[in-house]
């Protein structure tokens with residue numbers, strides 16, 4: 208027992224949650240990765256990882272009791288506690304080769320432990336929904352939306368730091384040619400678009416026995432023949448595109464469920480501007496009413512009993528149902544966005560915005576502070592727009 212570090216975890220949580228996470232830009236990831244120093248990375252991560260873990264763990268503790276009490280949230284919280292404790296073991300260690308190897312292996316273990324966080328939280332939301340007989344009050348839904356956006360953004364950022372370190376220093380043969388960790392300094396956007404389309408199309412063909420064609424156009428303000436390239440994380444871009452293609456294909460196939468002759472193609476437009484790179488995915492799948500657009504990004508709304516892993520291949524293009532909210536987080540993580548614009552009765556445009564300049568593509572990280580704490584205590588503020596037609600005053604017959 209004496210060999211175990213008698214760290215007082217609650218005290219360490221308070222200590223590390225006082226620091227704000229330090230956002231890195233894509234440029235910093237690239238510059239560091241070009242002549243990467245494992246010792247410097249170790250020194251940075253053994254502080255930054257506990258800071259990011261502690262910041263989000265303090266928010267988990269503030270959740271409404273009916274969520275905090277679910278098995279799922281307890282399971283996730285235990286994973287975070289264990290990982291927090293494991294990283295702290297390296298706090299005072301000398302950066303010897305042996306300790307650097309131990310640190311790398313520890314990061315791989317932590318990444319694997321947290322692989323099911325999204326699915327586990329989704330089950331927790333489902334439990335909560337069912338316990339409220341399907342009726343969830345507005346303020347509870349708002350708190351859950353706020354928390355899950357921050358939990359998943361924090362998780363994306365922690366996995367990014369872990370991936371960079373383990374790919375750069377994990378001892379595997381030199382990773383793919385020009386890639387720097389999980390970043391591609393010259394990511395060809397149209398090739399990721401084609402990959403995502405082909406894989407979504409495969410699922411679509413499997414279920415609907417047909418699939419819409421793809422038409423890609425590029426508009427490169429410099430030279431329209433050159434492929435549009437940017438510094439980005441191809442796996443993040445792929446995740447967003449794959450979700451959007453699944454939505455569009457499902458919309459088109461369900462609208463044209465009689466004949467699969469002349470299905471309207473999905474149009475993709477890639478534009479490179481001075482500030483933004485846009486990837487617009489346009490379908491003629493019939494669209495949805497403007498009043499329903501926000502719901503597509505709600506975790507509570509998009510949580511339905513999930514198809515188990517086995518029958519995922521039989522359910523039409525369905526995933527965890529968290530495709531859109533989490534895809535938007537991937538875009539927002541480096542200060543981009545995903546915006547949906549639907550023309551009900553015709554179809555929907557989904558636009559992925561990326562920063563064109565890598566020094567503007569900074570990590571967007573949740574911070575645990577008074578503002579975020581107050582949010583969990585706040586009630587829904589009364590509206591400051593009159594949006595109801597005045598009810599005729601009730602005439603009380605005396």
Ligand SMILES: O=S(=O)(c1ccc(O)cc1O)N1Cc2ccccc2C1
Nearest residue numbers: 451454455458461492494495555557
């Ligand atoms: O809401 S959508 O307009 C829609 C939303 C997001 C997107 O990326 C593409 C879309 O097309 N759309 C999704 C879907 C699924 C089944 C049946 C009909 C529809 C309509």
